[in-house]
Amino acid sequence: xxxxxxxxxxxxxxxxxxxxxxxxxxxxxxxxxxxxxxxxxxxxxxxxxxxxxxxxxxxxxxxxxxxxxxxxxxxxxxxxxxxxxxxxxxxxxxxxxxxxxxxxxxxxxxxxxxxxxxxxxxxxxxxxxxxxxxxxxxxxxxxxxxxxxxxxxxxxxxxxxxxxxxxxxxxxxxxxxxxxxxxxxxxxxxxxxxxxxxxxxxxxxxxxxxxxxxxxxxxxxxxxxxxxxxxxxxxxxxxxxxxxxxxxxxxxxxxxxxxxxxxxxxxxxxxxxxxxxxxxxxxxxxxxxxxxxxxxxxxxxxxxxxxxxxxxxxxxxxxxxxxxxxxxxxxxxxxxxxxxxxxxxxxxxxxxxxxxxxxxxxxxxxxxxxxxxxxxxxxxxxxxxxxxxxxxxxxxxxxxxxxxxxxxxxxxxxxxxxxxxxxxxxxxxxxxxxxxxxx
Amino acid sequence: xxxxxxxxxxxxxxxxxxxxxxxxxxxxxxxxxxxxxxxxxxxxxxxxxxxxxxxxxxxxxxxxxxxxxxxxxxxxxxxxxxxxxxxxxxxxxxxxxxxxxxxxxxxxxxxxxxxxxxxxxxxxxxxxxxxxxxxxxxxxxxxxxxxxxxxxxxxxxxxxxxxxxxxxxxxxxxxxxxxxxxxxxxxxxxxxxxxxxxxxxxxxxxxxxxxxxxxxxxxxxxxxxxxxxxxxxxxxxxxxxxxxxxxxxxxxxxxxxxxxxxxxxxxxxxxxxxxxxxxxxxxxxxxxxxxxxxxxxxxxxxxxxxxxxxxxxxxxxxxxxxxxxxxxxxxxxxxxxxxxxxxxxxxxxxxxxxxxxxxxxxxxxxxxxxxxxxxxxxxxxxxxxxxxxxxxxxxxxxxxxxxxxxxxxxxxxxxxxxxxxxxxxxxxxxxxxxxxxxxxxxxxxxxxxxxxxxxxxxxxxxxxxxxxxxxxxxxxxxxxxxxxxxxxxxxxxxxxxxxxxxx
Numbered sequence: 001x002x003x004x005x006x007x008x009x010x011x012x013x014x015x016x017x018x019x020x021x022x023x024x025x026x027x028x029x030x031x032x033x034x035x036x037x038x039x040x041x042x043x044x045x046x047x048x049x050x051x052x053x054x055x056x057x058x059x060x061x062x063x064x065x066x067x068x069x070x071x072x073x074x075x076x077x078x079x080x081x082x083x084x085x086x087x088x089x090x091x092x093x094x095x096x097x098x099x100x101x102x103x104x105x106x107x108x109x110x111x112x113x114x115x116x117x118x119x120x121x122x123x124x125x126x127x128x129x130x131x132x133x134x135x136x137x138x139x140x141x142x143x144x145x146x147x148x149x150x151x152x153x154x155x156x157x158x159x160x161x162x163x164x165x166x167x168x169x170x171x172x173x174x175x176x177x178x179x180x181x182x183x184x185x186x187x188x189x190x191x192x193x194x195x196x197x198x199x200x201x202x203x204x205x206x207x208x209x210x211x212x213x214x215x216x217x218x219x220x221x222x223x224x225x226x227x228x229x230x231x232x233x234x235x236x237x238x239x240x241x242x243x244x245x246x247x248x249x250x251x252x253x254x255x256x257x258x259x260x261x262x263x264x265x266x267x268x269x270x271x272x273x274x275x276x277x278x279x280x281x282x283x284x285x286x287x288x289x290x291x292x293x294x295x296x297x298x299x300x301x302x303x304x305x306x307x308x309x310x311x312x313x314x315x316x317x318x319x320x321x322x323x324x325x326x327x328x329x330x331x332x333x334x335x336x337x338x339x340x341x342x343x344x345x346x347x348x349x350x351x352x353x354x355x356x357x358x359x360x361x362x363x364x365x366x367x368x369x370x371x372x373x374x375x376x377x378x379x380x381x382x383x384x385x386x387x388x389x390x391x392x393x394x395x396x397x398x399x400x401x402x403x404x405x406x407x408x409x410x411x412x413x414x415x416x417x418x419x420x421x422x423x424x425x426x427x428x429x430x431x432x433x434x435x436x437x438x439x
Numbered sequence: 440x441x442x443x444x445x446x447x448x449x450x451x452x453x454x455x456x457x458x459x460x461x462x463x464x465x466x467x468x469x470x471x472x473x474x475x476x477x478x479x480x481x482x483x484x485x486x487x488x489x490x491x492x493x494x495x496x497x498x499x500x501x502x503x504x505x506x507x508x509x510x511x512x513x514x515x516x517x518x519x520x521x522x523x524x525x526x527x528x529x530x531x532x533x534x535x536x537x538x539x540x541x542x543x544x545x546x547x548x549x550x551x552x553x554x555x556x557x558x559x560x561x562x563x564x565x566x567x568x569x570x571x572x573x574x575x576x577x578x579x580x581x582x583x584x585x586x587x588x589x590x591x592x593x594x595x596x597x598x599x600x601x602x603x604x605x606x607x608x609x610x611x612x613x614x615x616x617x618x619x620x621x622x623x624x625x626x627x628x629x630x631x632x633x634x635x636x637x638x639x640x641x642x643x644x645x646x647x648x649x650x651x652x653x654x655x656x657x658x659x660x661x662x663x664x665x666x667x668x669x670x671x672x673x674x675x676x677x678x679x680x681x682x683x684x685x686x687x688x689x690x691x692x693x694x695x696x697x698x699x700x701x702x703x704x705x706x707x708x709x710x711x712x713x714x715x716x717x718x719x720x721x722x723x724x725x726x727x728x729x730x731x732x733x734x735x736x737x738x739x740x741x742x743x744x745x746x747x748x749x750x751x752x753x754x755x756x757x758x759x760x761x762x763x764x765x766x767x768x769x770x771x772x773x774x775x776x777x778x779x780x781x782x783x784x785x786x787x788x789x790x791x792x793x794x795x796x797x798x799x800x801x802x803x804x805x806x807x808x809x810x811x812x813x814x815x816x817x818x819x820x821x822x823x824x825x826x827x828x829x830x831x832x833x834x835x836x837x838x839x840x841x842x843x844x845x846x847x848x849x850x851x852x853x854x855x856x857x858x859x860x861x862x863x864x865x866x867x868x869x870x871x872x873x874x875x876x877x878x879x880x881x882x883x884x885x886x887x888x889x890x891x892x893x894x895x896x897x898x899x900x901x902x903x904x905x906x907x908x909x910x911x912x913x914x915x916x917x918x919x920x921x922x923x924x925x926x927x928x929x930x931x932x933x934x935x936x937x938x939x940x941x942x
Contacts, residue, residue: 201616289565316567335567336566337584342575
């Protein structure tokens with residue numbers, strides 16, 4: 001009996017989505033494992049992309065939809081990897097599915113339940129800046145389009161059960177384990193943002209007008225917590241001066257990470273452009289150390305930000321940010337290293353910290369389940385960083401995207417396709433061996 | 440020269456160099472050409488005599504006489520009498536202990552090795568240090584970033600001759616914030632040692648008295664008698680489990696009696712608190728300066744001699760716990776001695792840590808209530824250098840009725856008191872002190888509590904000085920943490936403090 005070759009993809013971000021579409025297109029069976037209730041990952045949270053200034057969700061959503069509709073792709077959202085055994089061509093995988101308390105076959109995602117749910121909690125998808133209900137959909141474009149009950153915060157008033165016309169809410173649901181047989185595994189777990197609150201001099205979590213870059217993405221996004229209006233977080237006032245600070249915890253030997261996150265110079269420039277497009281009279285400053293604009297069209301993008309948008313670049317890592325207790329406005333103290341002057345940027349309405357992007361903490365657990373290794377920074381180790389960048393030492397297990405090394409969207413997509421190709425190659429080989437065909 | 444010009448350090452230097460006695464002969468009172476020169480001389484000599492007694496050199500080796508230019512006979516008889524008395528007394532004991540040493544190893548370490556050891560090779564020249572530095576903000580001519588950059592370019596001469604080398608407070612704020620964890624304080628300390636080996640030194644404040652005292656204590660022949668401050672009824676031991684390392688408080692008490700700070704209160708309070716919980720601490724009769732200041736001023740030789748002498752004395756006492764009321768002693772004993780001489784057999788605790796543990800164990804119970812609002816100055820050495828932020832706060836807030844209000848810049852971000860290692864107290868120091876006191880006053884606290892005798896000295900200095908600013912804006916009473924605890928336990932005899940407690 002010839003089984004359809006199958007691949008498990010861990011992580012439903014842009015890398016995982018790309019790899020799954022590539023493999024499904026080749027006629028393979030793909031399972032996409034995703035920890036949160038929706039696929040989309042970090043890219044879904046972004047307002048726009050650099051250097052093309054595409055609306056991020058607008059170019060991602062069609063791919064997400066394709067994933068969910070593809071006959072060869074099965075989405076396993078709100079799930080975790082529990083166990084992996086076997087070897088290439090024959091991995092036995094156990095997946096733990098958390099109960100959604102919503103019947104997937106009945107729920108239409110209409111959201112009536114959430115309208116009536118009395119419990120409001122911070123929305124993780126909006127980096128906790130906005131609120132969601134205890135029964136929720138993380139974002140309007142969520143895939144699969146299903147509601148999820150957050151049992152930790154649910155008060156079990158059962159109002160949702162009463163309001164749901166499809167009768168989909170099911171508090172009797174139990175967690176369940178799903179066993180799969182797959183030929184290969186692709187790991188694409190992406191990144192987490194470093195929490196810069198330990199860099200106390202920048203006042204993150206103390207000064208309301210200090211945000212991280214991902215928070216800012218949600219803040220200015222039309223589907224975000226303030227519907228995309230450019231406001232001061234502290235009081236909803238109209239900002240006149242906004243500053244970005246680069247390398248917050250990255251390229252550091254003390255906080256965060258020793259490596260360069262590789263995308264901050266560019267996304268800060270992108271966010272600066274978003275600001276100037278929203279409100280052309282807002283002054284925008286970017287405090288940088290080295291401007292790393294190495295990709296295609298990147299330097300030109302920065303040139304445009306300078307020439308057309310008047311974004312001001314200052315070479316400095318500021319020493320501290322102080323907050324006025326009266327106005328909540330911020331003063332940034334910095335050494336303008338090119339002019340060697342100690343200066344302060346006063347009455348800044350909003351400071352966006354660009355923190356180190358770290359491989360996820362949960363990689364440790366995943367690595368031990370699969371028997372692969374992490375490097376000292378938490379990235380998955382590969383056989384050779386130059387010549388076998390997606391191959392882990394275990395045949396049949398591949399990595400791609402940020403969890404392999406810092407990279408942007410186009411590089412993640414390219415690497416996802418590479419990992420898909422390597423997985424397909426391995427499975428073809430295994431298939432051939434089984435059937436005795438010559439390859 | 441006018442007798443009024445004879446600073447204590449001149450006398451101390453003479454003894455350092457092996458003099459057996461020092462005679463200061465001045466014009467008769469009322470005859471001063473500068474009106475009050477000899478009155479100053481009298482005060483200074485009196486102070487110096489007290490210091491000599493503490494050092495064990497003896498005040499009788501210093502003599503002040505009024506001899507006018509016309510009194511040749513008196514001059515001769517005084518000289519005769521003084522030399523005769525000195526002959527009976529014998530030579531200056533410390534003359535024997537003077538030794539010249541080869542250049543310190545810091546001088547031999549290449550600049551590249553220094554940069555590597557202190558991690559300065561990783562510098563990204565981002566300027567986070569210089570924009571944090573409280574000195575650079577007041578004096579842009581000095582910048583930690585440019586010091587590192589110059590060193591990275593190999594401009595050793597430029598670094599060592601830069602005046603800015605001596606401006607650094609080694610307050611650790613830049614190191615605290617440096618993303619590369621460059622050990623800037625250590626870099627400065629090493630560069631200063633290198634500079635000192637090339638005959639360059641910074642200015643010691645207080646006319647050099649503190650350094651001279653430390654160097655005298657570094658002499659192995661020095662036999663101090665420094666325990667006169669111990670109250671009659673206090674319980675102390677010669678050997679035992681717990682040792683209280685008093686630090687230079689007995690000297691400070693004499694040297695800074697004119698700026699309204701009684702440093703010895705700190706030692707007495709600590710001793711009384713320890714006694715009150717049944718601890719009979721060891722006090723060293725011949726305890727020496729820990730050497731912190733000399734070490735940070737480039738005199739590594741004297742520092743190392745002090746380290747060895749103190750270490751031997753502590754070991755001899757069989758103490759397993761050493762308590763200090765001074766954060767500089769704390770850092771030096773705990774980390775610097777360990778680096779130099781290997782891990783010691785004893786544990787070093789700052790008073791705040793020890794007091795906090797006594798409170799935790801329920802051994803300290805405060806009677807009554809002291810309605811008071813206090814703010815707290817994090818000493819650089821205790822806070823940023825050693826990471827002790829919580830213990831002093833815990834002690835303060837454990838006192839019933841005491842409310843702790845934080846200054847805007849606190850803990851890791853606290854502003855230094857403006858001087859460290861007695862180096863170059865000047866305009867910027869005063870500016871910083873006024874700035875910090877204003878911040879303290881702004882919290883509406885009744886009291887500024889410090890956990891470092893030197894912070895208190897520096898703040899009180901600014902408070903007692905005539906400055907071209909409105910005193911009202913920053914006048915706040917200062918108090919050491921140990922004194923605060925002793926007061927709250929009614930362990931002090933000082934009448935005004937008992938009054939405060941009752942109030």
